[in-house]
Amino acid sequence: MNKYLRILLFLIVPLLLAVGLLEIANYGYNKALLQEFVRWAAEESIPITADDLKMSGRQICWQTQQQGERFDEHFCNDIDWMARAELLALLVIGVSLLYVFFVAWLGRSARGNRKRLLLFFRPAMYFTSLLSGVVLLANVLVWLAALFYIQAAFLDIVYLKIHALLAVAGAIGLFLLGRAILFTLKAPVQVTYDAELSQEEQPRLWETVRRVARKLQAKEPDHILAGMDTAFYATEMTHYTPKGVLRGEILHLSLPLCRLLTPTELEFVIGHELAHFAGEDVKYTTRFYPIYVGAGNALRELDKQAQRNGVFLLALLPATELLSFFLSVFVQTEAEISRARELNADKTSQTHLCTPLQAGAALVKVHAYGPLFQQVQEIQHEKAKENKGYGNLCNIYEELAQIASPEQLREELHCQTMAHPTDTHPTLSVRLARLGADEEQAVKEGLTLAKEKASGLINQAEQVEEEMSDVSNLCVIRALHTYKEE
Secondary structure, three states, rough: OHHHHHHHHHHHHHHHHHHHHHHHHHHHHHHHHHHHHHHHHHHOOOOOOOOOOOOHHHHHHHHHHHHOOOOOHHHHHHEEEEEHHHHHHHHHHHHHHHHHHHHHHHHHHHHHHHHHHHHHHHHHHHHHHHHHHHHHHHHHHHHHHHHHHHHHHOOOOHHHHHHHHHHHHHHHHHHHHHHHHHHHHOOOOEEEEEEOOOOOHHEEEEEEHHHHHHHHHHOOEEEEEOOOOOOHHHEEHHHHHEEEEEOOOEEEEEHHHOOOOHHHHHHHHHHHHHHOOOOOOOHHHHHHHHHHHHHHHHHHHHHHHHHHHHHHHHHHHHHOOOOOOOHHHHHHHHHHHHHHHHHHHHHHHHHHHHHHHHHHHHHHHHHHHHHHHHHHHHHHHHHHHHOOOOHHHHHHHHHHHHHHHOOOHHHHHHHOOOOOOOOOOOOOHHHHHHHHHHHHHHHHHHHHOOOOOOOOOOOOHHHHHHHHHHHHHHHHHHHHHHHHOO
């Protein structure tokens, strides 16, 4: 559903419905007040004109107050409170619409401009969080007033349990919102079972990484992790591992892909990741990305909490829609800048470390063989059903890569022709063109598996692979048992 339509349905329409209920209640109050006014005027021998009979309840209260005696204080106070509730709803609607237009403008103005994104995103995120709380509270108050006065006007009885439930839902919603927003203030962390490759145990690998960092004039990592997946990344996110907490810059390597890449190709990949911690990329990596991830975590936490109870879901809807709208506006902007960052990191790494063809071959291998690991996971899952592990998962991954059809791999690569607007990585063709590598030659070189493997840079690589395979197998088995128990 279009993000603007969602704002209309889940933020504006509920408040308009509440205003409609208040207007209906106001009509009931006006009718009752007019009848009481006629009776009162007859008792006080006060002449009533035809214009008097057309007055609204608010006009009657105002006119009698001007005469020195406010007619029926109880009725008039109720009418005043209904007017205040309607005004609050209309103010929230107006502010929300202004916010939508303003954030949409911010998102457009920041496109392709990293400095503006760094300047706008953090204060806009904090304002959105504050506005979400105000909107949630205003919705609860307006709906409490609407339900109270509609019952009082037509039922002559007020079901307080309904109001108590709504008030409790609103209070819990505010608490959950506040707790979720704390995710935007806290630095994101990651829990992992990946193996740490220490400098003492892996001198060759560390020397390679240091050499790459020196050539790029980038900061060398504080820690190196190796995982049983196909991800390479560098991050400053705190990692919680079985052996302790890792802080600082962390370089993560893919054990399976190290079986396929050559040492030179691995250097290019490492250079690409470390390039994000060199030059202007440092500010984006350290200042923008953590709070962007935190905002996404806040929204996911809200969704998770709201799903546990439908009443809380209703109370949280306006707030979650505002946060969701905010992120949806900036997600395309972030994706465009991220794609540019990836292209720059590719070129920076290639310029300092290898030829365009070698860099292109590395990218081809990552794009072509990366998805094959899903087949390994499927085999692993089938073994887990029997409470068994598969052994060294990198062995079967390499075997699958060796028997994979080059023609099919080429076809799948050529299918990657156009990036979605929210994709954070450019397509392979775009990356190869930016490197200046001939696509046909790069694909041919990349689909040729050399005998010299990057895993040779890791001391006792097979032992590390087996240990991580055992951990991965155990995690899958446990997850499968947990799923069955649920």
